[in-house]
Every structure is written in structure tokens, then in C-alpha cells.
Amino acid sequence: MAPVGSEFLGFFSSFVSFLVGGEQISAIGRGICVLLGISLEDTQKELEHMVRKILNLRVFEDESGKHWAKSVMDKQYEVLCISQFTLQCVLKGNKPDFHLAMPTEQAESFYNSFLEQLRKTYRPELIKDGKFGAYMQVHIQNDGPVTVELESPVPGAAASDPKQCIIIGQNWILKNSWKMLSTCTALSIWN
Numbered sequence: 001m002a003p004v005g006s007e008f009l010g011f012f013s014s015f016v017s018f019l020v021g022g023e024q025i026s027a028i029g030r031g032i033c034v035l036l037g038i039s040l041e042d043t044q045k046e047l048e049h050m051v052r053k054i055l056n057l058r059v060f061e062d063e064s065g066k067h068w069a070k071s072v073m074d075k076q077y078e079v080l081c082i083s084q085f086t087l088q089c090v091l092k093g094n095k096p097d098f099h100l101a102m103p104t105e106q107a108e109s110f111y112n113s114f115l116e117q118l119r120k121t122y123r124p125e126l127i128k129d130g131k132f133g134a135y136m137q138v139h140i141q142n143d144g145p146v147t148v149e150l151e152s153p154v155p156g157a158a159a160s161d162p163k164q165c166i167i168i169g170q171n172w173i174l175k176n177s178w179k180m181l182s183t184c185t186a187l188s189i190w191n
Helices: 044-056 104-121
Strands: 005-020 023-028 031-037 078-083 090-092 095-097 127-129 137-151 165-168 171-174 182-186
Touching: 005 031, 005 078, 023 078, 023 127, 031 044, 031 137, 044 104, 078 104, 104 127
Parallel strands: 005 182, 031 078, 078 127, 137 171
Antiparallel strands: 005 023, 005 137, 031 182, 090 095, 165 171
């Protein structure tokens, strides 16, 4: 099995809402929607890496219209986090298998630590979340559309490795080639 660690997928959007049982639990305007799938192997180190990347990733325009110049913190935008174990899916034939996802009790604690770290690092009132483990409807108005997927780095790997970044139109997939599965965070980012 390939080494497992943190990964997040980001959507750049202009609006996101999160409904449970038809009731809106949370919503944000401009910012980032983070879908977080936590793996069995995740530690505090991966958590801290993901928080840094989410808050500092330069995916927004600056005041002069220059693309890829500002972070969510620079723009003072919101972040909506949603726990999503299905990002840890491995297909066995045609059936999804989630054995690499952290068990529910541990994952809930890890997810809450992730939220706490985001709130400590950024403005707590701009960090929103849904309801852990709930069946939900997530409405994402993706701006661009732009999608970003990042994985935590392999110790000693060069950060500028050209294999780490694949750009298809405005959809970005940023990956390290050393692992197949990891904690996944999906981000939606709104300009």
C-alpha cells in the first residue's frame, strides 16, 4: 500500500450552502468549501499542513485583477468545512470500499481538531462547518470552475517537482506522486 496522508480538494466558488434534512445548517458567500476525508494514517502533522495550505493557497485575484495572487486570508473570505469519508474510497471491482478512512469516533475528534486549528490560525467567525456524519445536500456554486487537490509532501521531496501540478483549463490538480490515498479535503473557492 502506498503511504497515506493528508490531501484536500478545493472548489473556488461564489456560494455554498449545506442542508441536513432540508434545513440549512451552514452557508458562506465568497471563499473556500473544504471537503475533508480523513485517512487511518493521519496525524497532527498532516492536520497542520492542511490548515496552512488551505489558508495560504493563492487562488484569488488581487485588486488589479491578477489571477492566483491572494489567499482566503488575504481576501478575508470565509471557509466552509464538511467532513466527507467517501473521499477515502477505493474501488473493489465496482463496489466502493472505505477501509482506509479513519473510524467514525476517531475521525470526529480529528475533524474537530482540524476546525479548532483553522479557527486558531484564522478568524474564527469566518470558519463554518456542517454536521459531522450527517446525510447532507451540499450546494456549491463553483466559480471558474476551479478545483484544487493537494497532498501533504513526502519528507525530502522537492516542492517544485513538475509532476506535482497538472493544470487542465481552470481545473487544477496538485498532487505528489508518492501516494494513492490520503486525507482528502475538497475546497470550493469563490471570488
